[in-house]
Amino acid sequence: MGASSALILVFVGFSFLDGLARWVVLGFAVLEIVVAPQLMKLAT
Secondary structure (H helix, E strand, C coil), X not given: CHHHHHXXXXXHXXXXXXXXXXXXXXXXXXHHHHHHHHHHHHXX
């Protein structure tokens, strides 16, 4: 789940956004890949 949503965010960031908005969306994608699995481990 995390990787697929991160890929969607990266696609949208590079396709439709520019400037600061692109970097914010890419930052969310990185957080999705790095932080989401750790949170899922804590939840179980």
